[in-house]
Amino acid sequence: MNRWRATASLARALGVGAVGGGIALLLGRPVVLVLVAPFVVLAALGLMTKPAGNAAVWTRLAHGTLQEGQGTLSELSLSGADDVEWVTRVSALAEYVALSPTDGVYGYFADDPVPLKVSPRRWGRRRIGEEKIGLFSPWAGYRWGPFGLPGLEAYVLPAKTPYDSVAEAPQPLGLIGRNRSRRVGSGTEFSGIRPYQPGDRLKRINWRVSLRTDALHVVTTRAEEDTALLLVVDALADYGVSGGVGREESSLDVGMRAAAAIAEQHVRGGDRVALRVIGYAAEHVRYGAGERHLRRILGTLARVRPGVPPDVVLDRLEFGATAGTVVVVLSPMLSEALATATVRLVSSGLPVMVVDTLPPDAQPSVARSTDPVVADIAWRMRRAEREHVLDRLAAVGCPVVAWAGPRTLDDVMRRLARRAQAPRVRVR
Amino acid sequence: MSASRPRSWTPSHWALRAVVALGPVVAMLALVPTGHPARGWVVLVVALLGVAYAAQPFGLLGTFTTGLVLVSWADESGSRLPVWAVAAAGCLVASHVAATLVDYGPDELPVAPSLIRRWAVRGALVFLAAPAVWLVALGLRTRPAPSDLWVAGLAVLVLGALVATRWFPTELDRTSEKP
Numbered sequence: 378m379n380r381w382r383a384t385a386s387l388a389r390a391l392g393v394g395a396v397g398g399g400i401a402l403l404l405g406r407p408v409v410l411v412l413v414a415p416f417v418v419l420a421a422l423g424l425m426t427k428p429a430g431n432a433a434v435w436t437r438l439a440h441g442t443l444q445e446g447q448g449t450l451s452e453l454s455l456s457g458a459d460d461v462e463w464v465t466r467v468s469a470l471a472e473y474v475a476l477s478p479t480d481g482v483y484g485y486f487a488d489d490p491v492p493l494k495v496s497p498r499r500w501g502r503r504r505i506g507e508e509k510i511g512l513f514s515p516w517a518g519y520r521w522g523p524f525g526l527p528g529l530e531a532y533v534l535p536a537k538t539p540y541d542s543v544a545e546a547p548q549p550l551g552l553i554g555r556n557r558s559r560r561v562g563s564g565t566e567f568s569g570i571r572p573y574q575p576g577d578r579l580k581r582i583n584w585r586v587s588l589r590t591d592a593l594h595v596v597t598t599r600a601e602e603d604t605a606l607l608l609v610v611d612a613l614a615d616y617g618v619s620g621g622v623g624r625e626e627s628s629l630d631v632g633m634r635a636a637a638a639i640a641e642q643h644v645r646g647g648d649r650v651a652l653r654v655i656g657y658a659a660e661h662v663r664y665g666a667g668e669r670h671l672r673r674i675l676g677t678l679a680r681v682r683p684g685v686p687p688d689v690v691l692d693r694l695e696f697g698a699t700a701g702t703v704v705v706v707l708s709p710m711l712s713e714a715l716a717t718a719t720v721r722l723v724s725s726g727l728p729v730m731v732v733d734t735l736p737p738d739a740q741p742s743v744a745r746s747t748d749p750v751v752a753d754i755a756w757r758m759r760r761a762e763r764e765h766v767l768d769r770l771a772a773v774g775c776p777v778v779a780w781a782g783p784r785t786l787d788d789v790m791r792r793l794a795r796r797a798q799a800p801r802v803r804v805r
Numbered sequence: 806m807s808a809s810r811p812r813s814w815t816p817s818h819w820a821l822r823a824v825v826a827l828g829p830v831v832a833m834l835a836l837v838p839t840g841h842p843a844r845g846w847v848v849l850v851v852a853l854l855g856v857a858y859a860a861q862p863f864g865l866l867g868t869f870t871t872g873l874v875l876v877s878w879a880d881e882s883g884s885r886l887p888v889w890a891v892a893a894a895g896c897l898v899a900s901h902v903a904a905t906l907v908d909y910g911p912d913e914l915p916v917a918p919s920l921i922r923r924w925a926v927r928g929a930l931v932f933l934a935a936p937a938v939w940l941v942a943l944g945l946r947t948r949p950a951p952s953d954l955w956v957a958g959l960a961v962l963v964l965g966a967l968v969a970t971r972w973f974p975t976e977l978d979r980t981s982e983k984p
Contacts, residue, residue: 385863386905392868393901397875406879407942411890412832413875414934415898422931463920465910482913484920516927517905 381428381519390420423518428460432521436506436529438495444534445500446622450492458512458521461487465511467523473499473621481508497533498621500633500679504528532679535637536622568597605649605664607698608636608674611708611715612656615683617739631734632707633678635780639705644671652677653696655708655715657684696722703728703793705786709735710777711759716766723775728793730786731770731777735763811860817916821903826852826859828900829870832893833877839887843877851877855900862904871897886943894935902928 397413400406433456440449451468455461468481477494485491497503507528512521570583573593581595610632617627626634640650644666652662652674660677662670696718698704704727706719723729741759743752767777776789814822833848854870874897878890902924906916 384905385867385908386901389867389871389901389904392865393871393875393897396868396872400875400879404879405884406882407884407946408882408886408890409875409879410942411886411935411939412878412894412897414938415894415931416871416901418931418934419901463909465914467911467914480913482911482915484910484914484917486919511910513909517908 379521379524380431381514381521384423384513384517384520387420387423387518390416390423394420419516422516423514426460426515426518428458428514428519428521430457430460432456432458432461432512434458434510434512434524434526436508436526438505438529438531439492441531442534443497443531445497445536448494448496451495451506452492453490453510455487455512458487460514461512461521462515463487463513463517464490465513465523466493466508467511468493468506468508469528471504471507473497473501473619474503474505475621487512497531498623499619499630500533500535501682502680503531503533505531532676534675534679535633537637537641562599564598566599568599570594570596604643605651605699605702606639606643607651607653607696607702607704608640609696609704609706609708610636610652610654610656610678610681611706611710611712611734612654612681612683613685613712613715614741616709616711616741617736626736628709628734628736628739629681629683631736631780632709632732633681635732635734635785636707637675637678639786640674641671644668644674650674651697654678654681655686655712657682657686659686698722698725698727700727703730703790705730705732707732707734707780709733709739710763710766710770711735713762713766716770719770719775720773723770723773729775730789730793731775732785733767733777733779813912815913815915817921818907818912821907821916822859822862824903825862825867825900825907826855828896828903829855829858829874832874832896832900835889835893835896836878836881839882839885839889841881843881847873847877858900858904862907867901867904871901886939886946888939891936891939895932898928898932898935 394413394417397409397416401409401413434453436451436453438449438451440447443449453464453466455464463484464487465484466482468476470476470481475496475498477496481493483491483493493506493508495505497505505528506526509523509525511523513519570586571594573582573587573595577595581597583594583596586594612629612632615627615629617630618625619627619630636652640652643650647666649664649666650670651664652660654660654677658680660681662674662677665673696704704722706715706729708715708719708731710716710731710733719729719731741752741756770777776792778785778789830848830852833843833851836843851870851873854866854873858866858870874893878893882890906921906924909916909920
């Protein structure tokens with residue numbers, strides 16, 4: 378249990394005062410009294426300012442939800458600590474969490490508190506605020522601690538890469554949205570002119586054609602519908618080294634940030650977005666729309682851990698994509714099972730695109746005992762197999778693009794939309 | 806508390822620990838102008854203890870090192886009252902204050918300038934007890950010392966400390982003065 382204890386300084390002042398006083402009294406040496414007089418005063422002051430009660434200490438973060446790269450303050454609160462003069466904080470250095478001061482060690486006077494600045498540098502689960510605290514009474518007579526605070530676990534959301542796509546979804550099949558549909562509806566884009574039918578709106582009457590043909594004609598427009606977008610994120614493994622936000626990215630960093638950007642863009646555009654993570658916990662978010670749904674998706678992405686799911690047979694992966702769904706697979710395409718599942722999706726007629734998340738200079742993490750020459754050869758063979766997989770995807774008509782920030786998918790979406798609108802030959 | 810590692814000391818720690826180590830040595834060297842210097846091997850022992858004290862300021866080494874300085878002064882000065890004792894007291898106070906500052910946190914903690922300033926003022930104020938006692942003792946030298954004079958002297962010092970807490974309020978005093 379924490380309690381106020383005498384410091385080494387107080388013990389030293391008391392010891393020197395007692396020894397000096399004893400020498401001066403017993404041996405009659407007044408000069409020793411001159412030497413120890415300040416120590417007696419220090420000891421008395423330290424004893425006089427002994428704190429009366431026990432202190433309670435806790436920390437809180439100024440912001441509960443954080444994105445990678447954002448900063449917040451870790452504020453230390455004291456209760457029952459009116460007698461505290463000085464506070465020392467020693468924060469544990471957590472992976473991908475930047476602190477200010479950099480080493481997380483600093484102190485301040487209790488009546489002028491200074492919060493610790495914290496900034497998570499990478500998405501995922503981070504423990505923030507694990508630290509040791511020391512409290513000192515005036516004249517450094519007594520100390521409380523150092524004692525440990527466990528810190529708070531926070532899920533850091535992926536950074537929002539600016540994604541401002543102007544491309545439409547290839548096969549929108551919803552109710553109301555921003556994507557032009559093949560169906561005729563109440564959109565804004567001109568589709569054609571046809572004879573008037575009961576129920577048509579009078580403001581749609583095209584008077585020029587009607588006068589020329591002596592029969593009422595109306596303008597028809599294409600419907601604007603939402604679409605369903607399924608994001609499939611490959612979290613089977615993480616390739617490359619992550620340096621945090623703004624620095625070198627691993628394959629999972631690219632996948633998470635791209636998925637966050639795409640999800641935000643389409644949710645804000647009114648589309649229904651679902652998420653399927655092929656990883657250790659196989660997270661899944663059903664189709665939905667709206668701000669709350671977006672936060673659910675981002676929160677799910679923040680909880681992703683790379684690894685092979687224990688209870689899923691990779692060879693029989695199913696994504697649960699329905700008709701009218703656009704599927705975006707974010708993957709480094711180093712898994713044969715995932716590539717096969719993607720080809721199956723393409724064959725089912727759904728518009729599918731693959732975002733290649735493997736950084737160009739990525740290297741796999743290998744055990745220290747592995748021969749680097751063998752590891753290099755194995756990696757090159759793996760990459761050769763990957764090229765074969767990508768060729769196979771291209772052969773079945775699945776576009777593969779490397780994530781390059783905003784508008785990466787624009788051209789692909791346009792091509793898929795044109796392909797969807799092209800007439801198809803059905804063999805009976 | 807675990808042992809200090811010099812590699813982790815901040816520049817302020819190095820400076821403060823130098824004061825911790827040198828204070829007792831300079832206090833011993835203050836005996837030289839009195840005409841009765843301490844023995845060389847005693848100064849050497851104090852120097853070595855001072856270095857150990859600087860490395861581990863939170864143990865008993867500080868008390869032991871300072872105690873050795875007191876014994877040397879008692880032995881060499883006898884019943885005399887050289888004014889250099891006041892200077893020696895200042896050196897011992899400086900060493901004690903520096904050790905106190907080092908003990909505010911781990912080796913990696915840079916000692917805040919505001920904390921150093923506050924303790925510099927405090928050290929200067931408590932040091933004034935040394936010349937005050939020197940003057941009182943000098944004034945009483947010519948008179949035959951009553952048997953309980955030194956006890957009275959100690960009582961005066963403690964009373965002075967109590968008065969000082971009123972002149973230089975701490976957080977405890979400020980709290981009690983609030984309406």
